[in-house]
Amino acid sequence: xxxxxxxxxxxxxxxxxxxxxxxxxxxxxxxxxxxxxxxxxxxxxxxxxxxxxxxxxxxxxxxxxxxxxxxxxxxxxxxxxxxxxxxxxxxxxxxxxxxxxxxxxxxxxxxxxxxxxxxxxxxxxxxxxxxxxxxxxxxxxxxxxxxxxxxxxxxxxxxxxxxxxxxxxxxxxxxxxxxxxxxxxxxxxxxxxxxxxxxxxxxxxxxxxxxxxxxxxxxxxxxxxxxxxxxxxxxxxxxxxxxxxxxxxxxxxxxxxxxxxxxxxxxxxxxxxxxxxxxxxxxxxx
Ligand code: FAD
Numbered sequence: 609x610x611x612x613x614x615x616x617x618x619x620x621x622x623x624x625x626x627x628x629x630x631x632x633x634x635x636x637x638x639x640x641x642x643x644x645x646x647x648x649x650x651x652x653x654x655x656x657x658x659x660x661x662x663x664x665x666x667x668x669x670x671x672x673x674x675x676x677x678x679x680x681x682x683x684x685x686x687x688x689x690x691x692x693x694x695x696x697x698x699x700x701x702x703x704x705x706x707x708x709x710x711x712x713x714x715x716x717x718x719x720x721x722x723x724x725x726x727x728x729x730x731x732x733x734x735x736x737x738x739x740x741x742x743x744x745x746x747x748x749x750x751x752x753x754x755x756x757x758x759x760x761x762x763x764x765x766x767x768x769x770x771x772x773x774x775x776x777x778x779x780x781x782x783x784x785x786x787x788x789x790x791x792x793x794x795x796x797x798x799x800x801x802x803x804x805x806x807x808x809x810x811x812x813x814x815x816x817x818x819x820x821x822x823x824x825x826x827x828x829x830x831x832x833x834x835x836x837x838x839x840x841x842x843x844x845x846x847x848x849x850x851x852x853x854x855x856x857x858x859x860x861x862x863x864x865x866x867x868x869x870x871x872x873x874x875x876x877x878x879x880x881x882x883x884x885x886x887x888x889x890x891x892x893x894x
Pocket of ligand 1: 657658784
């Protein structure tokens with residue numbers, strides 16, 4: 609089923625993300641985690657493409673197994689800045705052959721050595737091309753409530769988001785954020801700019817202190833003082849940090865749904881236990 613059809617139902621939805629790891633030897637553990645998370649019956653699951661240095665080889669394969677073996681709709685990510693046009697089209701073909709109807713079309717990060725291919729510069733170019741090649745495919749894109757790290761300011765970033773929507777994307781998923789007011793403000797601004805597609809709120813349950821330090825240094829995400837106090841107090845006690853991180857994420861989700869944000873996307877970091885605890889604590893809400 610296409611994600612745009614699920615979102616059009618106008619009810620709260622939950623989705624989980626998994627990512628293939630860098631080492632191919634870890635493939636089996638990721639696949640097991642993905643299938644376990646799929647067993648929680650989310651509305652859909654997404655599988656990243658080479659994110660954080662992970663491998664892109666298995667994205668479609670894992671997405672296809674989630675769909676075929678668990679009957680859960682899959683969203684396969686696809687990046688373009690380090691790909692040739694030929695490579696992009698071979699992945700799209702592989703998706704079609706495996707019955708994947710949803711793609712998250714991304715530029716991808718510029719590698720540290722600066723080596724990129726020249727066929728695509730921005731995600732909007734990829735989106736336009738996918739829409740022309742396969743008018744029926746459901747296409748998602750990324751958005752950044754705090755602004756993308758490379759953009760000069762939020763206004764420019766919102767203009768570029770508008771280009772992605774005009775190129776044919778059906779929904780957008782946000783980068784993680786830890787203060788819901790940032791999302792509410794962003795929603796106001798993008799709606800004012802005429803961006804009306806559904807917005808899925810990306811929520812990261814932080815379960816260890818190191819993880820949060822890494823994330824924030826990479827993306828410049830704002831940490832509210834309430835959240836910092838949790839990391840200060842529980843950061844060196846893994847079980848306590850995990851419990852507090854899940855509770856924080858759950859509270860964020862409840863506030864979002866209460867305020868009419870229906871699409872919740874969890875960066876579940878290949879952790880079925882974390883996904884399950886969040887799912888259970890929302891059992892009557894979803
Ligand atoms: P774009 O939309 O192309 O934007 C990139 C930058 O260029 C922005 O600063 C934008 O403002 C600017 N820009 C856009 N168009 C123009 C223009 N016409 N002129 C000038 N500037 C412009 N990475 C992975 O490698 N694999 C994944 O699976 C993955 N999944 C992700 C999922 C989500 C939900 C999110 C939020 C991010 C994900 N990423 C992933 C990270 C993403 O690839 C990076 O954030 C990347 O740096 C930007 O990708 P984009 O598609 O948002 O790029």
